Amino acid sequence: METLSFDLSVTSIFIGLISAASWLRASVIKVSHEEAMRIREREAKRRGEKPNYASVSLDGWDMSATFSAQSKWNATGAFFAAVSILIQATAQMLGSV
Numbered sequence: 001m002e003t004l005s006f007d008l009s010v011t012s013i014f015i016g017l018i019s020a021a022s023w024l025r026a027s028v029i030k031v032s033h034e035e036a037m038r039i040r041e042r043e044a045k046r047r048g049e050k051p052n053y054a055s056v057s058l059d060g061w062d063m064s065a066t067f068s069a070q071s072k073w074n075a076t077g078a079f080f081a082a083v084s085i086l087i088q089a090t091a092q093m094l095g096s097v
Helices: 002-028 033-047 063-095
Strands: none
Touching: 002 063, 033 063
16 A cells, blocks of 8 residues: 555656646747737638737737637646646545555
8 A cells, every 4th residue: 555655646746747847838838929820820721711810919929829828738737736636635545544
């Protein structure tokens, strides 16, 4: 039982590191105006529509696309944090049995 508890703790640590890396990525990711336009054109072409070129840029970064990318990385970080906590709690419960 101690080996399982230790293995779960180690797994929790590695998943926690993935969570931290995801949140770090979310804090620094930026999408350029040009890249955002390419993404919009690709999505519009896939749907058979005309692309919507309306955007707000700040220092060359597309705000909407940047917020969207940050949101995805934040969600990934939160997911891995939740998994890490769940595994750590399981390890603690098994260690006390």
